[in-house]
Amino acid sequence: MSKQKVxxxxxxxxxRRMFELYLASSETYxxxxxxxxxxxxxxxxxxxxxxxxLMDILMNDGSNGLEAAE
Amino acid sequence: xxxxxxxxxxxxxxxxxxFLIAAFCLLGLVRAFVMKASLxxxxxxxxxxxxxxxxxxxxxxxxxxxxxxxQHSWITANALSMPAWLIFPALIALGAFAAWVWIxxxxxxxxxxxxxSLQEGLDSLPDGISFSTEDGIPLLVNRKMQEISDAAxxxxxxxxxxxxxxxEAGDLLPGCRTEKQGKAMLLQLPDGSVWDIQxxxxxxxxxxxxxxxxxxxxxxxxxxxEMEKRNAHLSAVNDKIREYSQNMDEIIREREILAxxxxxxxxxxxxxxxxxxxxxxxxxxxxxxxxxxxxxxxxLKRGEFSKxxxxxxxxxxxxAEAVGVRLVFDGEIxxxxxxxxxxxxxxxxxxxxxxxxxxxxxxTIRTRRDxxxxxxxxxxxxxxxxxxxQEKGGLSTLRAMVEQHHGRMEIQSCPVFLLRIQL
Numbered sequence: 001m002s003k004q005k006v007x008x009x010x011x012x013x014x015x016r017r018m019f020e021l022y023l024a025s026s027e028t029y030x031x032x033x034x035x036x037x038x039x040x041x042x043x044x045x046x047x048x049x050x051x052x053x054l055m056d057i058l059m060n061d062g063s064n065g066l067e068a069a070e
Numbered sequence: 071x072x073x074x075x076x077x078x079x080x081x082x083x084x085x086x087x088x089f090l091i092a093a094f095c096l097l098g099l100v101r102a103f104v105m106k107a108s109l110x111x112x113x114x115x116x117x118x119x120x121x122x123x124x125x126x127x128x129x130x131x132x133x134x135x136x137x138x139x140x141q142h143s144w145i146t147a148n149a150l151s152m153p154a155w156l157i158f159p160a161l162i163a164l165g166a167f168a169a170w171v172w173i174x175x176x177x178x179x180x181x182x183x184x185x186x187s188l189q190e191g192l193d194s195l196p197d198g199i200s201f202s203t204e205d206g207i208p209l210l211v212n213r214k215m216q217e218i219s220d221a222a223x224x225x226x227x228x229x230x231x232x233x234x235x236x237x238e239a240g241d242l243l244p245g246c247r248t249e250k251q252g253k254a255m256l257l258q259l260p261d262g263s264v265w266d267i268q269x270x271x272x273x274x275x276x277x278x279x280x281x282x283x284x285x286x287x288x289x290x291x292x293x294x295x296e297m298e299k300r301n302a303h304l305s306a307v308n309d310k311i312r313e314y315s316q317n318m319d320e321i322i323r324e325r326e327i328l329a330x331x332x333x334x335x336x337x338x339x340x341x342x343x344x345x346x347x348x349x350x351x352x353x354x355x356x357x358x359x360x361x362x363x364x365x366x367x368x369x370l371k372r373g374e375f376s377k378x379x380x381x382x383x384x385x386x387x388x389x390a391e392a393v394g395v396r397l398v399f400d401g402e403i404x405x406x407x408x409x410x411x412x413x414x415x416x417x418x419x420x421x422x423x424x425x426x427x428x429x430x431x432x433x434t435i436r437t438r439r440d441x442x443x444x445x446x447x448x449x450x451x452x453x454x455x456x457x458x459x460q461e462k463g464g465l466s467t468l469r470a471m472v473e474q475h476h477g478r479m480e481i482q483s484c485p486v487f488l489l490r491i492q493l
Contacts, residue, residue, distance in 0.1 A: 012330055014330070014333065014334070014337070014365070017365060033392060035385075035388075035389070036385060037382075037385050039382070039385070039414070039418070040385050040386055040388070040389035040418070042422070043386075043389035043390065043392070043393060043418065043421060043422065043425075044389055044392050044393065046393045046422060046425040046426060047392075047393040047394060047425060048392065048393065056326075057322070058319060058322050058323050058326060061382070
């Protein structure tokens with residue numbers, strides 16, 4: 001059975017690395033993309049099927065995870 | 071036995087009873103005239119009055135003449151010659167008749183509409199009402215209006231015109247005040263009651279009459295003051311919420327930064343403890359310790375392991391690559407914040423459209439500078455549009471952004487899709 005694809009969206013490296021480590025050791029989930037900005041998060045979804053997105057709300061570049069989720 | 075044979079005191083008593091009945095009938099008659107009772111009752115009162123008056127006259131005169139020893143007059147002689155057994159029933163019958171006429175009059179007046187009943191009806195109203203001539207002479211004023219006038223001006227209603235002028239001018243007793251609310255004039259009295267004074271001219275049988283009504287607005291006024299207070303409070307709360315929401319981004323960002331700093335602090339602490347433990351027991355996991363320190367240092371320095379370049383174009387290029395599109399930059403994207411924002415938004419929009427609608431694999435971004443002006447041109451290598459492009463959603467948002475910065479945007483639909491922006 002194939003693993004669920006996860007995209008991480010967070011401008012903080014420690015947070016991204018932490019989630020990446022969790023996913024690396026998971027039997028259910030696998031990392032699809034690890035992105036630094038919510039502004040480009042939607043582009044990744046145009047041609048890639050993602051099952052789960054872990055996204056921060058506010059990024060340093062001003063992009064907003066809530067708006068991206070909408 | 072005749073009345074003349076009765077004791078003097080009895081004759082006097084008969085005279086007194088006749089007097090009382092006559093007085094009662096006179097009162098009833100006057101009342102019937104004032105209250106405009108029916109003619110029948112007035113006639114009955116008049117008849118009873120006449121009979122009782124004659125009896126009174128006869129027996130009072132008899133008493134006087136008996137006392138003075140003078141000769142009896144005709145009326146006295148006839149009165150004294152009446153049978154004694156007749157007079158008392160006659161008086162009782164006359165009294166009962168007068169009482170019956172009174173009750174009948176009362177019932178008739180209650181059942182009919184008279185000027186008094188109109189006054190009584192108006193007096194029972196909770197609001198004030200008055201009618202006057204154009205010159206202010208009162209024609210009909212109810213009790214409540216009199217009370218209002220008395221409380222506000224110190225007198226009852228004597229001149230309506232003057233009363234209204236005083237209200238307009240605010241010339242009132244201490245503790246009273248007027249307030250204009252649109253067309254309404256509100257009068258507040260010392261007892262806290264509030265009245266809405268309204269007046270208008272009517273024409274009754276071609277005669278001008280001024281109608282003035284005072285509506286009791288006490289409860290509504292109190293509620294409107296409460297609502298004003300509540301609105302002021304809500305407005306203050308709204309201002310605070312607005313201020314908070316405007317600063318929310320900054321507040322949350324600072325909170326997250328602080329939380330990140332605390333985490334890094336804790337990570338450094340744990341890493342130091344792990345290092346110390348390793349130095350004590352060198353056989354422990356060196357690789358794990360190295361990874362931990364690498365992680366901690368990168369968080370502190372944002373060094374070579376960090377991918378946080380903050381470069382928007384780079385982020386867009388990475389995203390484009392993830393969906394199979396190559397970004398080709400022809401010319402240098404300006405570094406100014408506004409131009410950079412617009413360029414990033416335009417690339418984002420065109421990249422989305424290239425993937426969704428054109429199946430493109432390459433998006434070219436041409437940049438040219440001409441003095442203070444900057445020109446962008448974006449084109450993809452996918453299918454051209456089949457119809458004229460309709461601006462909606464992302465394109466209309468982009469146009470709004472460009473025009474806000476005093477720029478121009480142009481969309482070409484054929485032969486190929488082209489987006490041109492001038493800033």
